[in-house]
Amino acid sequence: MKILVVEDDLALSDVVAFVLRRAGFGVVTASDGLAALATWEAEEPDLVVLDLNLPKLDGLAVCRHIRSVAATPIIMLTVRGGDEAVVQGLEMGADDYVVKPFSPTQLAARVRAVLRRAGKPGSPGPLLAGQLTLDRSRSEVSAPGRAPVRLSPLELRQLEPLMLNAGQVLPADQLIAAVWGVEGGDRTMLKQLIYRLRTKLDTELSGAANVETIPGIGYALVDA
Secondary structure, eight states: OEEEEEOSOHHHHHHHHHHHHHTTOEEEEESSHHHHHHHHHHHOOSEEEEESSOSSSOHHHHHHHHHHHOOOOEEEEESOTTOHHHHHHHHHTOOEEEESSOOHHHHHHHHHHHHHHTTOOOOOOOEEETTEEEETTTTEEEOTTSOOEEOOHHHHHHHHHHHHTTTSOEEHHHHHHHHHOTTSOOHHHHHHHHHHHHHHHHHHSTTTEEEEEETTTEEEEEEO
């Protein structure tokens, strides 16, 4: 499944793209309305996450054009839920809307729900990284010759981006946003969650992988 994220706030666009990739979707991005239409035509995404306030061509015009020629599901991003623009967008055929500020993980859930309603189930398959296999549908991680280890929802949301970027250092703030949303966690909470995940990997999947701390930067999943 491929998602087009159209957002002119590049920091927010990066967080949304990161969370959607972590959820198992392919992601392409655009930062203005004209680029959005060009990318939509070239990439043929399965769903569009569309900010209403865009340069060059606003989100309503983008929505109107897409809906005039295709049934691609559209989720609008807006500052206020009562905006007249939201009503116009829904009347044009947009499938849902999300009010800023929002939790990126909530947006990922909305994306899955809209895809299901559109007859495009977005259930991600197993995620592989080194010796680890993550079954996201069952919230379990395993390694060859070992019994699967059950993960809590927070541990799952933490391990996904680490596995998607295995061997690379992920900044602490990026991991916090992936697990709790942009404003939902802090570094102390992250350290505690990293400790719990490390304990499970060390005690139940010893030798499969390690979560390495990079002082002052973040964390990386590396081979044991």
